[in-house]
Amino acid sequence: MAPRRTGRRFEGHPTYQAEARPGGAVALYEPRFAAARRAALTHRVDPGDRLDLxxxxxxGDAQKTHVLVDLNPTLDPESILEPGRRIAVGEE
Structure with a gap:
């Protein structure tokens, strides 16, 4: 099946059709599995830090805040910017 175009985070990811009810199909994204992680580049959060910044x-792109959240899966997105916390911001 051709990748679904959304213009968003999952653009280009393959989808499949599932029947939600008789005669009603829904497009779902195929499951993704995280690749093995490399050593993380970290940042110590300072007061006033924002995910977009x-x-x-x-x-290199303020729209990629979701990447930072994905790099820190054990953190609650609401507390990711707690001053003093070290967060992963990339791979070395």
């Missing part, structure tokens, strides 16, 4: 600084 960190994404721009380390990833």
């Amino acid at each position: 960190l994404a721009h600084r380390y990833l």
Whole structure:
């Protein structure tokens, strides 16, 4: 099946059709599995840090805040910017 175009985070990821009810199909994304992680580049959060600014600084694109959240899966997204916390911001 051709990749679904969304213009968003999952753009280009393959999908499959599932029948939600008789005659009603729904497009779902195929499961993804995380690749083995390399050593993480970290950042110590300072007061006033924002995910969009960190994404721009380390990833070159302020729209890639989801990458920072994905790099820190054990953290609650609401507490990711707690001052003093060390967060992963990329791979070395």
